[in-house]
Amino acid sequence: MPSVPDIRLENLTVGYEGKAVVSDIDVVLPGGRISVILGGSGSGKSTLLRHILRLEEPIAGTVCFGDHDICRLSKRDMHCIKQRIGVLFQDGALxxxxxxxxxxxxxxxxxxxxxxxxxxxxxxxxxxxxxxxxxxxxxxxxxxxxxxxxxxxxxxxxxxPAILFCDEPTSGLDPVTAADLDQLLLEMHRTFGMGMVVVSHDLANMRAIADFVMVLGDGRVLFQGTRQELESVDDPYLRRFLDRKAEERQGPRVGETAVDASVMKVDCSRYWSMGK
Amino acid sequence: MSQDKSTLSTPVAALGRVTLAVLARLGDMFLFFLESLALIFSSPSQFPKAVRQTYFIGVGSVLLILLIGLFTGMVMGLQTYYALSKFGSEGFLGAAVALAVVRELGPVLAAIMVTGRAGSSMTAEIGVMRISDQVDALEVMGINPVSYLVSPKLAACLVSFPILTTFFDLIGIVGGYVTGVALMGGNAGVYISRVQDSIEWGDVWVGYVKALVFGAIVCTVCCYKGYYTHLQQDLAGPEGVSSSTTQAVVLSSVLILLSDYLLTSIFL
Structure with missing residues (x-):
């Protein structure tokens, strides 16, 4: 089996055009394990993955594969590293x-x-x-x-590859196909002994495959640890996320007197009656 | 006072900013061209890709070039015959058509036609690959996207443009013959001998130099626009690709005409 390096993210701030999306990331993704980067939509998971793959340059901090700081590697050395990693993009990118x-x-x-x-x-x-x-x-x-x-x-x-990166592998799939894909990733991991870094917002996916979990939200790392540790956290945001509970909304709600639903209603009855 | 000064200098500053931005973009494109050129021979696997692209860009454009060349030559023949007949100089028709087609019209019109047919598709192809993560996929596989996507197209353009220009030149001269001799009743022998006498190897080579330069311009501009389609401000996705394609065709055509003028002034 290939030796799989840790991926160390040190004081890393990622974003676009100088605007930070996720700041002060200090995490070690253990080599040879399945690490899941979890978070809600827009939390910066895919942005972080693009920086780990050096498709973007970080605003600050470093990304190290083992002892190699990939932000400082020459094109030639990065080329060698890229031959030792595999990436599954969100829609396959075939x-x-x-x-x-x-x-x-x-x-x-x-x-x-x-x-x-x-x-x-x-x-x-x-x-x-x-x-x-x-x-x-x-x-x-x-x-x-x-x-x-x-x-x-x-x-x-x-x-x-020594490390496989997957961006939202189960998004857009029905539950059975998603579970099949989880199973496939686990089999690949067991058979070939590679490390995996999986970006996901899918709790079922995380619960099926994760050894190590890092949760992003609010522009920072909210949690890092094992899956079991994550399941027992008390943090209100993380609990809501894990229990799939809706956030408390401010302002009037649909059906309450403050919102006049009739203002927003569009009368489509004439379209339904067409052709009769 | 200082406010007045800044207000007065604003248009000048804006002009300066635009000029610098245009120069920076052109410099960026030139570096993109140099990288693509250097990577043409980067690996043996480039050869089959270049052959496929040559088929698409070159062979696929032959019919279009023949049609455009024929009609251009016919119009040239008609207009020039009409003008020359006023001075009783119809005998010079062959020379006029041949020189105009070989020196100017052949390389320029062939390049503009290929820009419309193949250049736009290069931009759209690379642009769609960019917005659907395919370019990133190449990069993370350790495959240089410029080498994989652009260099074979550049090689194909450098091979195809001179050949297409030759076809255009030949069929253009035939077109002039069709109108000047077959339709208007000019002398066939005079037409052919004037063509032979007037065209020198220097004219042909200038045409080829132009064709090579235009091939490099079309490929570089069209591929560059597709490659960086995601960096366009306020335009993303399919709208960005469509905008890049339009910009690529317009900019290529303008640069073809601009460089044609420059090359003509150098070689004349």
């Missing part, structure tokens, strides 16, 4: 002009000198792992959302 087999084969063709036959074998093997061995010649637009994610997972796995 190249639309390539078939599934070509998409999965792409990193092998670009980075190795393997023969066509060997590449074909590896591609078929990886696609079989995710249950897509019968769809080799399909194009991404011919697949469902879940299949695209699984294909994206096969591509992310094709170079046998």
């Amino acid at each position: 190249l639309g002009s390539l078939t599934l087999a070509d998409n999965v084969a792409l990193p092998l063709r670009e980075h190795t000198r393997l023969s066509r036959k060997r590449i074909q074998e590896i591609v078929e093997g990886k696609l079989a792992l995710v249950g897509l061995e019968k769809f080799l010649d399909y194009y991404p637009n011919e697949l469902s959302g879940g299949m695209r994610k699984r294909a994206g997972l096969a591509r992310a796995m094709v170079m046998d």
